Amino acid sequence: MEYKNPLGVDIDLETGVIPGAKKLVRRLSDLKGYFVDEKAYEELLKENPVVYEVYAIEQEEKDGDLNFATTVLYPGKVGREFFFTKGHYHSKADRAEIYYGIKGRGGMLLQTPEGKAEWIEMKPGTVVYVPPYWAHRTVNTGDEPFIFLAVYPADAGHDYGSIAEKGFSKLVVEENGEVKLVDNPKWKE
Numbered sequence: 001m002e003y004k005n006p007l008g009v010d011i012d013l014e015t016g017v018i019p020g021a022k023k024l025v026r027r028l029s030d031l032k033g034y035f036v037d038e039k040a041y042e043e044l045l046k047e048n049p050v051v052y053e054v055y056a057i058e059q060e061e062k063d064g065d066l067n068f069a070t071t072v073l074y075p076g077k078v079g080r081e082f083f084f085t086k087g088h089y090h091s092k093a094d095r096a097e098i099y100y101g102i103k104g105r106g107g108m109l110l111q112t113p114e115g116k117a118e119w120i121e122m123k124p125g126t127v128v129y130v131p132p133y134w135a136h137r138t139v140n141t142g143d144e145p146f147i148f149l150a151v152y153p154a155d156a157g158h159d160y161g162s163i164a165e166k167g168f169s170k171l172v173v174e175e176n177g178e179v180k181l182v183d184n185p186k187w188k189e
């Protein structure tokens, strides 16, 4: 029987970097059509800031194996919408996921395929259980990088389709200095 080698790796708790991980960078230009305020999007696109970076250690997409990744989600807004990750369902829809807050302030927006949304605030030490079938997006509501770890089935996959098309049923915005969940005007049942 051939066994894979165990791995121990230290996450840099200040920067979120995982040594030896695959790095993925998402700039504002990778998020075209995701933010509601298109005018504000076009304006900020002139700087095309990095919105988030992912450091992932991923296995072959086999049932029963696990991936883990840190995401460094930078502070910022497009109009009144806080910076967020694209958000996705899993290609194998019944795969769950665990998130763990490492640094900064933010939260997770989750939603069922029917559009029922939940918001879970996250700070260092928060563990979030993402149940099977729920789409999930992380949002930086603070003014420093929001860093978290995610552990997910190696065969979960990422289904971006319907979120890229319709977004989530709720937006996470700043209103009078508060974090508010408001209905997404673009959301069509």
Ligand SMILES: O=P(O)(O)OC[C@H]1O[C@](O)(CO)[C@@H](O)[C@@H]1O
Pocket (backbone or CB within 6 Å): 054, 069, 070, 071, 085, 086, 087, 088, 136, 137, 149, 150, 152, 158
């Ligand atoms: O894939 P998204 O929605 O852009 O999120 C960024 C990353 O966050 C994770 O959910 C966990 O780090 C990755 O699976 C994903 O690629």
Ligand SMILES: [Fe+2]
Pocket (backbone or CB within 6 Å): 088, 089, 090, 097, 136, 152
């Ligand atoms: Fe996921």
